[in-house]
Amino acid sequence: xxxxxxxxxxxxxxxxxxxxxxxxxxxxxxxxxxxxxxxxxxxxxxxxxxxxxxxxxxxxxxxxxxxxxxxxxxxxxxxxxxxxxxxxxxxxxxxxxxxxxxxxxxxxxxxxxxxxxxxxxxxxxxxxxxxxxxxxxxxxxxxxxxxxxxxxxxxxxxxxxxxxxxxxxxxxxxxxxxxxxxxxxxxxxxxxxxxxxxxxxxxxxxx
Numbered sequence: 001x002x003x004x005x006x007x008x009x010x011x012x013x014x015x016x017x018x019x020x021x022x023x024x025x026x027x028x029x030x031x032x033x034x035x036x037x038x039x040x041x042x043x044x045x046x047x048x049x050x051x052x053x054x055x056x057x058x059x060x061x062x063x064x065x066x067x068x069x070x071x072x073x074x075x076x077x078x079x080x081x082x083x084x085x086x087x088x089x090x091x092x093x094x095x096x097x098x099x100x101x102x103x104x105x106x107x108x109x110x111x112x113x114x115x116x117x118x119x120x121x122x123x124x125x126x127x128x129x130x131x132x133x134x135x136x137x138x139x140x141x142x143x144x145x146x147x148x149x150x151x152x153x154x155x156x157x158x159x160x161x162x163x164x165x166x167x168x169x170x171x172x173x174x175x176x177x178x179x180x181x182x183x184x185x186x187x188x189x190x191x192x193x194x195x196x197x198x199x200x201x202x203x204x205x206x207x
Contacts, residue, residue, distance in 0.1 A: 027077035028177045032200025034071045034120055041206065043123040046073040047130055048151065051117045061130045062116065077151070079175055088113060099148030099180030100189050102164040114153035120204045140203040146182040149197040151175065165189040
């Protein structure tokens with residue numbers, strides 16, 4: 001191959017590489033503290049799990065982290081494609097966005113979602129991830145008394161609203177970290193798309 005052709009090929013490869021790298025934006029950071037009301041049990045972890053839209057069944061673990069000696073945790077989330085996940089049409093009667101009380105209106109109503117939940121679990125086999133033998137711990141997940149967040153994937157641009165509380169937010173196609181804040185003594189809710197949430201407070205209950 002002619003030297004000039006080799007040089008052009010190398011330059012083109014570099015351009016493609018940096019273009020792809022620039023397009024792979026990092027996901028948000030979720031961080032905070034877990035309170036057990038006692039000693040932190042061995043193998044305790046925090047995981048971000050894809051769940052069905054009723055929030056009951058774990059489909060996949062997107063990320064997890066060991067809980068530190070003071071209860072601290074930090075998750076740097078990936079941005080998975082989403083298309084390989086079992087996206088579902090949102091059921092307004094069963095799906096609840098944390099902090100946004102009341103049925104949601106969805107526009108367009110045929111939009112498909114992937115929902116996630118931040119959960120505490122005991123990694124019984126110390127595998128470093130959620131497996132069949134692990135135990136999910138009952139926990140209340142907030143960002144303080146009046147603030148919440150949810151990580152959602154949508155297959156198109158979507159507007160969510162709860163008319164009773166005035167909550168509304170527009171999600172762009174792809175993954176979105178939605179922040180929810182309760183105001184006016186719980187009568188109103190405000191929503192926004194946020195980059196990260198590093199103020200989670202998780203109250204975990206070991207039965």
